[in-house]
Amino acid sequence: MTKSKLYxxxxxxxxxxxxxxEVIHREISHNLFExxxxQQFDLLNSLMIKGPSSPGSLAVxxxxxxxxISNRIKKLLEKGLVEWDANELESDKRSKLIKITAEGEKVINDGxxxxxxxxxxxxxxxEEEKIDTFIEILTMAKEKLTTKGESKE
Structure with a gap:
């Protein structure tokens, strides 16, 4: 494959x-985003995919x-959609992890x-074959990106 095709x-x-x-947000905004x-939905989605995370890593x-992020977390805490990870022993919130609650997961699942x-x-x-090819390409990209991300940690 040539670079120009890849680009x-x-x-x-x-x-x-x-x-x-844009289309999806416009179509579902009347129900979901009330x-x-x-931004709060995107933060919840990040927690759903990534798992418990520090506020700093969510900001990045x-x-x-x-x-x-602190403001978003505060609002989501008030709504019961996230909570501080109870497994964290430190009382310093800067070192604590935030995680999604069951109610937050319901918001993501509905969205x-x-x-x-x-x-x-x-x-x-x-055609189903084209969907299969699309899945294969995205799976390969995910695996390569995951490997690249893990090698930098």
Whole structure:
């Protein structure tokens, strides 16, 4: 594969993510985002995927200042969607991990169900073999990125 084809694929993937995110947020915002903001939903989603995390690592992941994450965590704590990890023994919140609650998982699952419904309608006429190829490519990318991420720790 030539680099120009790879660049074309990456640019197209970025455009699909960008436009797809806009469409999905617009389609589900009236139900989902009346209780949590998009940023809070993204933080919950990060915790769902990554597991208990420090506020600092969440700030890096979301590309925002720690004070923005602290504010989001505070609001999510008040809503019962996250909690401080009880396994942490230290009383210093800077070293504690935040984790998603069962209620937070329900918010993510509801959002994902709405998202998958939209995507399913977009691709209901795509051949299964093409979906299989797409899964293979994304699985390979995930494995390579995971390996690369683990080698830097």
């Amino acid at each position: 074309q694929a990456v640019e197209l993937f970025e455009e699909v993510l960008f436009v797809g995110t 209780h949590v903001s998009r 992941l979301q590309g925002v200042h720690k004070s923005a 994902n169900a709405a998202c998958f419904s939209i995507i399913e309608n977009l691709f209901d006429d795509v």
